[in-house]
Amino acid sequence: MISRIRYTLKGKWAFAICSLILVVFFLVSILVPWIAPNDPIQVNLALKLMPPSLEYPLGTDQLGRCNLSRLLYGARVSLGFATLIFVASLGIGLVVGTLAGFRGGWIDTLLMRFCDGIMAFPNLVLVLGIVGLLGPGLWQVVVALMMVQWVYYARMIRGMVVSMKEQNFIAAARISGSSNWKIIRRHLVPNVLPPIMVMGTLEMGWAIMDISALSFLGLGIQPPTPEWGAMIHEGTSFMRSNPELMLYPGLMILFVVISFNIIGESLSEQFGVKRRY
Amino acid sequence: MGTYLIKRLFAIVPIILFAIFLMFVLVRLSPVDPAEAYLTASHIHPTEELLAEKRQEFGLDRPLIVQYVQTVADIVRFDFGNSYVTNTPVWQEITTRLPATLQLALSSILVAIVVSVPLGFLSAVYKNSWLDHFSRLLSYLGASIPQFWLGYVLIFFFAVKLDLFPVEGRGTWQHFVLPSITLSLALIAIYTRLLRASVLEELEEAYILYGRTRGLKEKAIMGKHVLRISISPMLTGLGMNLGKLLTGTIIVEQVFSWPGFGRFFIEAIFNRDIPVIQSYVVLAACLFIVCNLIVDIIQLYLDPRISWKGRAQY
Numbered sequence A: 001m002i003s004r005i006r007y008t009l010k011g012k013w014a015f016a017i018c019s020l021i022l023v024v025f026f027l028v029s030i031l032v033p034w035i036a037p038n039d040p041i042q043v044n045l046a047l048k049l050m051p052p053s054l055e056y057p058l059g060t061d062q063l064g065r066c067n068l069s070r071l072l073y074g075a076r077v078s079l080g081f082a083t084l085i086f087v088a089s090l091g092i093g094l095v096v097g098t099l100a101g102f103r104g105g106w107i108d109t110l111l112m113r114f115c116d117g118i119m120a121f122p123n124l125v126l127v128l129g130i131v132g133l134l135g136p137g138l139w140q141v142v143v144a145l146m147m148v149q150w151v152y153y154a155r156m157i158r159g160m161v162v163s164m165k166e167q168n169f170i171a172a173a174r175i176s177g178s179s180n181w182k183i184i185r186r187h188l189v190p191n192v193l194p195p196i197m198v199m200g201t202l203e204m205g206w207a208i209m210d211i212s213a214l215s216f217l218g219l220g221i222q223p224p225t226p227e228w229g230a231m232i233h234e235g236t237s238f239m240r241s242n243p244e245l246m247l248y249p250g251l252m253i254l255f256v257v258i259s260f261n262i263i264g265e266s267l268s269e270q271f272g273v274k275r276r277y
Numbered sequence B: 001m002g003t004y005l006i007k008r009l010f011a012i013v014p015i016i017l018f019a020i021f022l023m024f025v026l027v028r029l030s031p032v033d034p035a036e037a038y039l040t041a042s043h044i045h046p047t048e049e050l051l052a053e054k055r056q057e058f059g060l061d062r063p064l065i066v067q068y069v070q071t072v073a074d075i076v077r078f079d080f081g082n083s084y085v086t087n088t089p090v091w092q093e094i095t096t097r098l099p100a101t102l103q104l105a106l107s108s109i110l111v112a113i114v115v116s117v118p119l120g121f122l123s124a125v126y127k128n129s130w131l132d133h134f135s136r137l138l139s140y141l142g143a144s145i146p147q148f149w150l151g152y153v154l155i156f157f158f159a160v161k162l163d164l165f166p167v168e169g170r171g172t173w174q175h176f177v178l179p180s181i182t183l184s185l186a187l188i189a190i191y192t193r194l195l196r197a198s199v200l201e202e203l204e205e206a207y208i209l210y211g212r213t214r215g216l217k218e219k220a221i222m223g224k225h226v227l228r229i230s231i232s233p234m235l236t237g238l239g240m241n242l243g244k245l246l247t248g249t250i251i252v253e254q255v256f257s258w259p260g261f262g263r264f265f266i267e268a269i270f271n272r273d274i275p276v277i278q279s280y281v282v283l284a285a286c287l288f289i290v291c292n293l294i295v296d297i298i299q300l301y302l303d304p305r306i307s308w309k310g311r312a313q314y
Helices: A002-009 A013-035 A067-103 A105-119 A123-134 A138-165 A168-175 A180-216 A228-238 A244-271 B002-029 B034-041 B048-057 B064-076 B090-125 B130-144 B147-161 B174-203 B206-213 B218-240 B242-255 B261-271 B274-302 B308-312
Strands: none
Touching: A013 A067, A013 A244, A067 A105, A067 A138, A067 A180, A067 A228, A067 A244, A105 A138, A105 B002, A123 A138, A123 A180, A123 B002, A123 B242, A123 B261, A123 B274, A138 A180, A168 A180, A180 A228, A180 A244, A180 B130, A180 B147, A228 A244, A228 B147, A244 B130, A244 B147, B002 B064, B002 B274, B034 B048, B090 B130, B090 B174, B090 B218, B090 B242, B090 B261, B090 B274, B130 B174, B147 B174, B147 B242, B174 B218, B174 B242, B206 B218, B218 B242, B218 B274, B242 B261, B242 B274, B261 B274
């Protein structure tokens, strides 16, 4: 097992570094209450815009809140919601895609035309439209991103199910008396999942970017919750005196998203999954 | 060619009808009452009488199917209703703001093409050279940098620190520089990779070998044959990424206070200006679809191997 991992990682130092970055970020987002030096939303105007010190390693922001703690908690918000969106849209996509691919016929046509319709919109425009009509807010953003993303999973899963359905191992399962439900559960889904997870890694990057962009526009996560996009927005007012307020959260987004992209891309090369641009 | 075009044009109709339908459903599902949103936006205190009056004016008391047909009929006649905030027709608001957005979009496409065609081409020809590695790094960065952040970082370094370009607004050519760079980086990332991949693929083709054995100059092979054919996937990329460009303009306009359509859209979201939101989304979908069609047609001209006949069977 270890030798196999070593073999796969050979010459892929970028992949290894990015995996390490993501593992660290995920650990941080889980363990943040214990490792953050201060309370991320504790306002203390006496300590506003302080330079780095032992108590506040990266200084404080315009309301005297600890920058480092806010950045760390931001990891929890971004990764948490991106994961939630990923799991939810994968779930919907799996149900719709398997149903359409396995059943075929008018159900297939209807569901796929619906997907085509959603894909006719530029992604973030539709998300903004939905948020605009439902009203700004965190859950509205999550719902909107989900509504847009599941379509891509559904399309891809349906394609794989259709081509897999005709293969011999499915016929063998059917001949030996497996029910439809069992074929889907035991044979189709486990075969569909690995490439989908690869696509999911790329989508996670998009989701994090979209969440931060919406929060930046003031439509997503609302202050005082520490979220990277919202922090950049707050930081821009202090660009001349304290540029680090807006620089640090951006770097965080950049690190996480670039890691997801590099990992996703090298995995998709291995699995032969086509990337969606 | 004629039949192909007509077929493609007809195929657009159901998609646009669906787009309108989706927005229609969303407006009805939304917890916001259009009548109330209108009164709030015009700073009128909503009373029961006024609300009822407005609901009747907007036709909200009629059966849903009638409302939908009415909506479609209005949109076909370019009647998108009046903005709740400014009380002028949305179409008029759009046409006054669209040029600014289009200028921004076109200038960034231009920057993207000027950078990525040579970069992508050379990084394929000199595969695994430092230039190739550089373009790889650039494309990862372009795909992963949040646009709004990039905009502010550019403002910080080039407008605040070095004072080379204006911070925001629109007017001279200097105003174009930072927004166009911000917007084009994501496009450069994609086009460079696309072009590199398709040049590499093309170099494997038999006709290249044939050209070389015939003694054609390397320059002629590259310029006349490889580049011409390899541009074609880039065009598809251009069409597919139009959505990214559109959403990019929304964010970049917000960062640089660019008085365009995208900024107007964000204001509309905050003001619950339903007609504006609805028409922006529907128009964006239409633009997206039509541009993809145009790109397909240009592609047919560039690559003679894709025949009109073969395409027309779809």
